[in-house]
Amino acid sequence: MPPVGAALWRSLRAHQVYGANTDVGKTIVSTILCNGVQQQKTQGKAAFLKPVSTGPLDEADDRHIQRFGAGTTTKCLYQFDEPVSPHIAARQKSSTPPRDDEIIASVHRTLSEWAASSDIDFALVETAGGVHSPGPNGTSQADLYRPLRLPIVLVADSRLGGISSSVSAYESLLLRGYDVHSVLLFRDEYYQNHEYLREYFSGKSIPLLALPSPPPKPPSHHPDALARDADAMASYYHRVATHTDVAALLDELALQNTQRIDRLADMPRRANDTIWYPFTQHHGMAPKDITPIDSAYDDYFQTFAPAAPGPDTDGGGSGGGGSLKATFDGSASWWTQGLGHGNPSLALSAAYAAGRYGHVMFPGNIHEPALSLAETLLRDSGNSRLGKVFFTDNGSTGMEVAVKMGLRAACARYGWDAGNEQISILGLKGSYHGDTIGVMDCSEPGTFNKKVEWYRGRGYWFDFPKVRMEGGVWRVEMPAEVGGEMGEDLEFESLDEVFDLQGRMGEGAARRYREYIYNTAERLVYKDGMKFGALIMEPVILGAGGMLFCDPLFQHCLAATIRNHPSLIHADASKLTPKPKSSPMSPSGELPSWSGLPIIFDEVFTGLYRLGRHSSASFLSVDSDIVVNAKLLTGGLIPLCTTSASNEIFAAFDSPEKSDALLHGHSYTAHAVGCQVAVEALRTMGEMERGGAWDGYRRDWAGVSSDGDAEGNGEGGGEREGSPRVWSVWSQEMVRELSCAPAVEGVFAIGTVLSISLRDVEGGGYTSTAAKGLQETLAQGGGSSFQVHSRVLGNVLYLMSSVTSRPEALREIEGVLRGALV
Structure with a gap:
């Protein structure tokens, strides 16, 4: 089922009616509002939609609206006869109740039809029961209807205990990103809930309308009870219409709908006037180049698309139309998204920590979220070297800390004076570790840093063999400048073979x-006189450098060579360094001393399931001395970074002198909200892995025949039995097809990452525009049911899913790629 955009139209004021509890009079309130619209002679008609209804047909809410709604258009999508909760009623009627996405699509389709109608301009979508009453599949209604993000009319509870249930309902909606536009409830002069709630909601600028209580139902045994009830309700609705200010409330709802659209339409202009965007050349930029995002949910942005200018519109502002479109977040919001936008469990974790702590000073103190996160990271890392966790706020500052750690440890061991000697790092060409000035110096000169006045470039960066599929064959391409030393290009039948390090160690490569x-x-050391303090690598994929896929065997050999030959770094290193008790190829579980250089793995991008495993270092069979994690650490919700290090690295800062400490930090270090969210995110992703959530993708990359037998599997560190070492959410066949496309130079997929290098006669690189055409095709939808937001790195277009992305959506995107390239 294709995704839908959030429900917003200028021609239709659509609201969703939620109740603070069951039996609070939602349908009576809906009838009152619909009647009010019908009485506004200058307005169009009202419409009422009940997505899911339970109970006898003659008592259905849409029937009530038909009877008393003064000509209101009504519709019910799914009717179940039993007067029980929808999740029970649906099971009793059918073994296959309508899926959540089917319900959402049906609601959106109905509202779209009404928005296109010339005589309907107001619609109510009424839920069943309370805010968290389950839908047909057991999903809380607050989550079920969230993709639509309709503005809310909340019917509060006027009964005993109703203040608490009403405030709780409001907060539940607020936590999920809903906008509550109005509150209505019935007067009860004894409990007077309306007085308290009016003051409560006025402080939040939400209007509250207190209505007269409806007449009690006549005794059911009375011979004309139905007729008497009908007469009483008709009289009640007439009285409400003439003696309450429903018209003013409807005018306020109409104004809020118009203002919401106007704000969205005007946001690009305002942003162009005030915002300085990162990684953006503003020269020639115009408001039309800026996309307003109204909200985000699951894998999708809800982006505002103004109506095309015409005789009756100006394409925006108060005179323009426009609507919201579902746009797949194809960059995973700069690689952060793991568990989907608007994830309710992450939002609740954040709210819990915010309510429990806010922010508390960290040095010398400890709180449960930080301690739990640190212990979880060390326990699940698979790296026996790590023993301490340092908290920062983002990948760049986390890498700053890592570099400080590595350089201090190396200088302490080798007796170097960093104040008077240039201490450099070893790395790989195309590396990128952030934009703070220290780690900027850990990358070679390039577009990102060459015009930064303080940049110096303190290191040596190895050119390296790159992996990609070309013409249906996995190829390891040797760099031209070192091809003579490293030999000719290598070819492999499968990506699993590329990662078979144990098997490849005996080869000439x-x-x-x-x-x-x-x-x-x-x-470098003995002829050029350079001193190195750390070896820094992004395992497997160098992200911002252009999605460069390094041969994992090369990265393994680089780490092993530096560790096994410490005299390469310092002539007397063997006298100063304890002999390692385990090799980087097969960690023994012991805690060996670092050797040669401290090895720092920048897993900000590649770690925590981005490539399908908890740690991307496991692909290399190397345990680093320091590792940095961010981005997926909090599932995509909030900034947080950790730098984990061995106890031996920690000991390099341990001394009686305060100046020898790691004097680094920021005010929000170990922010409790971020730590709590990270604990929840890691728990969720770990359960997904253990529960086989990605087994379908593994079968695809293992080559599974129709009878379910794997045609080719390999053992992999930490992988499920019988699964490939490497797999991707992107289909293996699609990768193969794209690799044979004339416009494609090379392609690869691993975990959630898909990278497509397009041919560029001018040589490619970060400043290339070769991928712009494909990016525009995706942005326009390319015939799919949704648009795709993507980012390009020169001639490379990459796409990235979350770990919860639906296969159906990914296959649809693949169809657009095939149509554009094959």
């Missing part, structure tokens, strides 16, 4: 890699 690394390091 491993020997050539080690020789090249050894000879280069020896020249």
